[in-house]
Amino acid sequence: MSTTLSSARTAPPISGRQIAQWVFWLAFVATFVWAWRRLDMSVFGFFSDLGNVANLFKRMYPPDFSDLSRITSSMVETLWMALLGTAGAVVLSYPLALAAAHNTTPGRVARGASRAIITLSRAVPEIILAAIFVAAFGPGPFPGILALALHSIGMIGRLFADAIENAAESPREAVVSVGTTKRQTIRSAILPQAIPSMIATSLFRFEINLRGSAILGLVGAGGIGQLISEALETIQYKPALAAVAVLFVVILAIEVASTSVRRSLIGEAANLQLSAQRRSWFRDRLIKRDSRVNEAATRERQLTPPWTSERIFRVSMAAFFGVLFVVAILTVNVSWFDAFGNIGDISIVLKQMVPPSFRGERSMVISGLVESFAIAVVSTTLGVLVALPLAVLMARNINIRKWVATFMRIFVLALRGIPELIIAVIFVSAMGLGAVPGTLALSVTVAVFGAKLFADSLEEVSPAPREAVVSVGASRIQEFVSSVIPQFVSPFVSHFFYLLDVFFRSSTVLGIVGGGGIGFLLLQSIRVFEFKLTTMIILGVFLIVLAIEWLGLMLRRLYR
Amino acid sequence: MQGVGVRGGDAVISIASLSKRFPNGTLAVDKVSFDVPAGQVVGLLGLSGSGKSTLMRLVNGLHKPTGGHVSVLGRVVDECRSAELRVLRRDIGFIFQQFGLVGRMTCIENVLVGSLGRLRGPRLGVRSYPKALRTQALENLERVGLLAQAFQRADTLSGGQMQRVAIARSLMQQPKVLLADEPVASLDPESSVQVLDLISRIAREDNMTVLCSLHQVELAIGRTDRLIGLRDGQLILDRLTAGADQAEIMALYRRTGTAQSVETRVNQLA
Incomplete structure (x- = not known):
């Protein structure tokens, strides 16, 4: 051989x-x-x-910034569309993800149905959804928000479900052994583990939707895209470049901010003691302050969590987004009452869409x-x-x-x-x-x-x-x-x-x-x-x- | 007294020819029977894979048996519907090898989770629990010696401290029965002794009935009243701890172990 x-x-x-x-x-x-x-x-x-x-x-x-107020207001509209679209998608995705994740699903039918909805919502590009909604509701930011919200379910729903499924099994078992209901188990053992990843996903999608909402104006759904395409069509090149420049700077700034927030949220990094960041004078001071605050709280047998830097950061972030969200709802050019009153019009369009021909x-x-x-x-x-x-x-x-x-x-x-x-x-x-x-x-x-x-x-x-x-x-x-x-x-x-x-x-x-x-x-x-x-x-x-x-x-x- | 499994009026845990075969065919628990009277601290011995964990999970209904019955506190666990099971679990503390803490939550919030069985509706955050329970949580943390860590994140603690937080969580249930599944298997020797001493001290102070699985015989001696040994899902040892000799019990395991391997070798040759 x-x-x-x-x-x-x-x-x-x-x-x-x-x-x-x-x-x-x-x-x-x-x-x-x-x-x-x-x-x-x-x-x-x-x-x-x-x-x-x-x-x-x-x-x-050179870019012509003479009409900066119009550029700014279009940019803000784009920003609000992205924010509200993402928020809508988060609200819709949460129950879908709970139904889609194997460790929280109420049953096989619910799981299959929610998985199908999540997959389907990603199939149609948001700009096409926006065009359809513009046809149904008329132009403006509302069809844009709706399009972003529905399309984003595809990504947010799936990543939320992944985050829920990635939650460690041992806390779940420990909580169940206490005699909890299913809802209690989800809230006390699974959700606390999934939250950082869910927030990171939402922020990441917000970045994507900001880029997405900038183009929805091309089909009449408001925002800076409309301004840019109008300016180019009427050969006003210098104002067009000004608008593109503003869009570029805003997208970049938000991406940098959101990336750093996401990084500080994921895993152990949110806790100063645990994070692997480089030690610095400032960080050492914060850690000392935190342990002092903690000691005082336990010494006085305080029944509410003390204001450690982690908690201050978390609460101020929540407050910031809360305020932003309220401002967006109040100032965006949508009359919410009419919008939700007419939402049934979608069904008319949907009926006209079948059968394909x-x-x-x-x-x-x-x-x-x-x-x-x-x-x-x-x-x-x-x-x-x-x-x-x-x-x-x-x-x-x-x-x-x-x-x-x-x-x-x-x-x-x-x-x-x-x-x-x-x-x-x-x-x-x-x-x-x-x-x-x-x-x-x-x-x-x-x-x-x-x-x-x-x-x-x-x-x-x-x-x-x-x-x-x-x-x-x-x-x-x-x-x-x-x-x-x-x-x-x-x-x-x-x-x-x-x-x-x-x-x-x-x-x-x-x-x-x-x-x-x-x-x-x-x-x-x-x-x-x-x-x-x-x-x-x-x-x-x-x-x-x-x-x-x-x-x-x-x-x-x-x-x- | 109701149900098949209850034998002897004062048995808190009663197990009668209990078996569990998993869907993949593994027979984890094989016709095990024993009763535990109130207040007894039982050490459950056995190598890993001998069926200790499965047996524990059968006792509080995390697993359903495929044969036999188990009753706790006069209720037949395997016949309970899910709502009844939840009520029963409130009286049974469970301590896990992997602690089962959510690392991101503070210690006090992890402890408060132990009171969920008595509360309606889901909770998130310390402030969503009533003040009386928060006070109780601090008391329980003090009892396990971790009051100072109450508002620290659980993942900043050492393994031994995490297990003590888990014990404080069980104390929130004011349990009559405590099941501890390899509570010290992930700990260093020093913390192991600390944690086991804490469990046996609390058990005697609160007159709890305890079933504690271990794979080190020497840790069980002096801290338990009775020793029960499992091998391949079968009961091979049941005696009082008093007078038990470590070498003797170890020898029992060694002998059976060797006997088995000789047996398989013979079978392979045949």
């Missing part, structure tokens, strides 16, 4: 799995070439397009969907090609110049703040209507979005194999190629399909701003009350999303 060295293979046998991988990537390249041609993209046109965008920016600069537009629907798919393929590929080098620069464990990595991260984070439809509006203004500006705008978003994903995965690469490779005397490039890349392939594949999935959904609404794809027909069908056609298009989109998800699943299996 011995093999002589001369007859031994020097290359491993080719496995079926490898063949499948090759077939897949060849098919993908073929699809990319087809999509590139379908969209009439060209490398030369690419540079002239970039020139056009640069020209537009030249004409937009092509209404004689079958070929338009199919070519629109195909174009959207082509846009998604080209923009994801182009974006990923830009994202990869960006990610290498951003990953702190790979880029030896730490300040370059930090700078790149901030740069990408800042760019990520601009909603893709706003970029699309700008590109369409520069290059005219069509799929090419839409594709390029989407590529920019894929690049920054993907760069963050890839950089995070690169930073998670295990250092042990890298050390081993370096220890044999490999150069930095050799080390990267033979120890980092092999670890990165599998997360890359799953991120790639995630991006394709996300940005196919985005490509279906590009048409709203004239960026090509099915979006134009989709918006038209809503505007002319052809709701059966709307449903048909949404179904088509849903089918393609399912197909992409299935392909991604298969490919992940190939690379596991």
